[in-house]
Amino acid sequence: MARPPLPPFTAETAAQKARLAEDAWNTRDPQRVAQAYTPDSRWRNRAEFLQGREAIEAFLTRKWQRELDYRLIKELWAFTGNRIAVRFVYEWHDDSGNWYRSHGNENWEFDEEGLMRRRVAGINDQRITEPERKFRWPLGRRPDDHPGLTDPGL
Numbered sequence: 001m002a003r004p005p006l007p008p009f010t011a012e013t014a015a016q017k018a019r020l021a022e023d024a025w026n027t028r029d030p031q032r033v034a035q036a037y038t039p040d041s042r043w044r045n046r047a048e049f050l051q052g053r054e055a056i057e058a059f060l061t062r063k064w065q066r067e068l069d070y071r072l073i074k075e076l077w078a079f080t081g082n083r084i085a086v087r088f089v090y091e092w093h094d095d096s097g098n099w100y101r102s103h104g105n106e107n108w109e110f111d112e113e114g115l116m117r118r119r120v121a122g123i124n125d126q127r128i129t130e131p132e133r134k135f136r137w138p139l140g141r142r143p144d145d146h147p148g149l150t151d152p153g154l
Contacts, residue, residue, distance in 0.1 A: 007082035014079035030060035
């Protein structure tokens, strides 16, 4: 099943693909998110290497059990053909109430149906205090009027 927008990407469709990914990840629904990847998709997330939707879904389940009140913003960085690079920031807290801001970059490669077949992510965590949080919208999709990453200097 196709997942538009499809490659080759334009600036508009690459930005749209990034926002659709952000919206899906902000649902924190591992099964829904995993459907955007090919059945044999390969991932590198930090130092963890995964292959396949089942592994991706299991990874995301663990992630969102640990990273509570997760809110994410993705921003298009570059694109060409069937590849997109994004930078992202998300905020979350652990079960002890410690808040973090995680900064990273992802490189994506898509098949002809618009499913992601490769994802390479590098991520760094920064401890923040609750008053330092910038992502305070209700859980779920980021509101259209909330700034992206560039405006607040992230």
